[in-house]
Amino acid sequence: MEMILKVLSAAVRSGTPLLFATLGEIITERSGVMNLGLEGLMLIGAITGFMVSYNTKNVYLGFIAAMIAGAIFALLHAFMVITLRVNQVVSGLALTMLGTGISGMLGRSYIGQVAPKFSEMRIPILSDIPGIGEIFFSHDILVYLTYILVPLTFFILFKTKPGMILRAVGEEPSAADSRGINVYLVRYIATTIGGAITSAGGAYLSLAYTSMWIENMSAGRGWIAIALVIFSAWEPFKAMIGSYLFGGMMATQLRLQAGGKVNISANILMMLPYIATLVAMVIFSSSEKFRKRIGAPTALGIPYSREEKT
Amino acid sequence: MRKAVFILFLSVLLFLMLIPNPAYAKKLKVAFIYVGPIGDAGWTYAHNQGRLHIEKVFGDQIETTYVESVPEGMEALQVIRSLVKKGYKVVFTTSFGYMDPTLMAAKEFPKAHFFHCSGYKTYKNMTAYFGRMYQPRFLTGIVAGMMTKSNIIGYVAAHPIPEVIRGINAFALGVKLVNPKAVVKVVWTHTWYDPAIEKEAALSLLDAGADVIAQHQDSPAPQQAAQERGAYGIGYNSDMSAFAPKAHLTAPVWNWGVFYEYAIRGILDGTYKHGNYWWGMKEGIVDIAPFGPMVPDNVKKIVNVFKEAIIDGTFDPFEGPIYDQEGKLRVKAGEKLSDEALLSMDWFVDNVEGTIPKGAGE
Structure with a gap:
């Protein structure tokens, strides 16, 4: 029992950086813009957060700076793909390279340094609930932020007018345009906000998970997040489930090894997260209800241009 | 306009990728190939400390460069080739997966010196080196x-x-x-x-x-x-x-500089002998x-x-x-x-x- 709680708690912790990135990309993609530069954005977030936190000794400022930096780089992507209509895949990959390179360069002098970090902050009363408290309410403040961010994103996307406009732009940009919606502006805003949230996932790695900067510290999480966006069918709550599932499988296989009582090959344990993802995808897509709702925004990856319309 | 901006963007990228640039001078040119970024605070970082060590020891006699995050396997051969063609006559390849590419390069460029870390293959101009960690x-x-x-x-x-x-x-x-x-x-x-x-x-x-x-x-x-x-x-x-x-x-820590200094000194004197070097605490390549x-x-x-x-x-x-x-x-x-x-x-x-x-x- 004790071990199960620990595993679930670890699942939330290690799923959180993925969740930030997945959530950011969902917002971006819902507007019809694909951003494959998540890995780069996470690294930008990680280094900016660390630099600011190190120099100001204020971890909150670091986190905010990370989100601003992510927004700026996402804006660059937006300019490329929305205004210049560069191929979104190419621009996204370029953003990953750019983010990796710039973060590496900026980070040179910060290697071996330690900055303030978000420490564990148990929520009174809630953390005393047996089980639930240990799993969900014995983390740092950034984890709690996602508890707000996920329902908020869901609410805005599906229950408000701005959210409806954003989704309309991602599904039928020309129809939205004819209703007087500024498609470019909506996509700019969605991409920028999405980038800021993705970078927050990177900052989680350098400000909460650890308190250090090392190059490429996101170690491929940006790519996993892209897969999770599809897994989650572009929905925030499923993104949460997917992120925790992924984090949880990883935590389980490590803990089974540490427990020392299980004699399963570590290779098989390593495959668990991927098998779980596959199984979940099969279950999700075989149910009629889910299948109808699954599917990318129709205009995803297609640059919008008013002139081309006749 | 669109193209121009994109090209500008790409050239900025390219520029960033080209840092650090090799300098130009008539010295013994030594190159290092790293599997990770020098900022990993770990394996590659330790090798780079070794590179900095020989720069300090030999000063004007040598000139060093490095290429980071080179994938293991045949891609590494291209990197080695281009380095040798730029005049780097001494090349250290610092990961196991570079073994075969290094051996191929050693056969291709008999006048250059090659050093491969953590493998077992050697050649008349290729050394295998590692430490008894x-x-x-x-x-x-x-x-x-x-x-x-x-x-x-x-x-x-x-x-x-x-x-x-x-x-x-x-x-x-x-x-x-x-x-x-x-x-x-x-x-x-x-x-x-x-x-x-x-x-x-x-x-x-x-x-x-x-x-x-x-x-x-x-x-x-x-x-x-x-x-x-x-x-x-x-x-x-x-x-x-x-x-x-x-x-x-x-x-337990690596002091690669100890071996790098030995190798470079030997090459400068013309006394270096290629072979298999598995050094330990006695030589100082590893320590706590x-x-x-x-x-x-x-x-x-x-x-x-x-x-x-x-x-x-x-x-x-x-x-x-x-x-x-x-x-x-x-x-x-x-x-x-x-x-x-x-x-x-x-x-x-x-x-x-x-x-x-x-x-x-x-």
Whole structure:
């Protein structure tokens, strides 16, 4: 029992950086813009957060700076793909390279340094609930932020007018345009906000998970997040489930090894997260209800241009 | 307009990728090929410290450059070729996966010198070099064995290959020497480098009762996990105390500069002989990092006694009797393991808890 709680708690912790990135990309993609530069954005977030936190000794400022930096780089992507209509895949990959390179360069002098970090902050009363408290309410403040961010994103996307406009732009940009919606502006805003949230996932790695900067510290999480966006069918709550599932499988296989009582090959344990993802995808897509709702925004990856319309 | 901006964007990218630029002068030009970024605070960082060391020692006589994050395999050959064509007559390739490309380059450019780290193939102008990291690992095992109170020591390990297994065994033998009751629990991460997974692995060991965390991983994340839980840590690659000052007891570390200096001096004098160099603490290519303030004097004393004995050759960590996990006698009393047996090790000593995934050592 004790071990199960620990595993679930670890699942939330290690799923959180993925969740930030997945959530950011969902917002971006819902507007019809694909951003494959998540890995780069996470690294930008990680280094900016660390630099600011190190120099100001204020971890909150670091986190905010990370989100601003992510927004700026996402804006660059937006300019490329929305205004210049560069191929979104190419621009996204370029953003990953750019983010990796710039973060590496900026980070040179910060290697071996330690900055303030978000420490564990148990929520009174809630953390005393047996089980639930240990799993969900014995983390740092950034984890709690996602508890707000996920329902908020869901609410805005599906229950408000701005959210409806954003989704309309991602599904039928020309129809939205004819209703007087500024498609470019909506996509700019969605991409920028999405980038800021993705970078927050990177900052989680350098400000909460650890308190250090090392190059490429996101170690491929940006790519996993892209897969999770599809897994989650572009929905925030499923993104949460997917992120925790992924984090949880990883935590389980490590803990089974540490427990020392299980004699399963570590290779098989390593495959668990991927098998779980596959199984979940099969279950999700075989149910009629889910299948109808699954599917990318129709205009995803297609640059919008008013002139081309006749 | 659209194209122009995009081209500008691409050229900025290209420019960033070209840093650092090789300079131009008539000196012995030495190049390093790294598998990771020099900012990894681990393996590549340690090699780069070695490069900086020879720059300092030889000053104007040499000129160095490096290429980071070069994929292992045939792509590396292109990188080596272009370096040699730019006049780099000495090339160090610092990861196992560069072995065959390095050998091919050595045959292609007979006048250049090649040095490959952690492999076994050599040629008339190609050296294989590595360090006996198991020696300082054994010493850090002594430290861990004396510092543990729960008698459970966690070991975060990357991949089940002989190099890592050898390190775990040496460490466990060090633990056993001073504390026969303690066990070493191993968790495989199956990655050299992923700070979040490394930290999670360390946490899982701490949850399982470990109060000292050792690692064969390239990031200091396991050390930070140890510090957060008030446990101790033993780093790897280079002194990681800055990352977790309250936890960091010591670390087995690489001093690649010692070998790099020897090789460059030999090449400058024209006396260098290519071959297989597997140096140890005696030559100084491996060592242990300074002790943290929490390590008591009696621990330091014992470690120093064994350090001296290893250096003057009167003691070897793999001296028998050594039993494996099944209780089988692997090394008889009075004997010690041959280099061959060390290089193909695929079994754990008896105080290790954990399994080696099948297919290891192949």
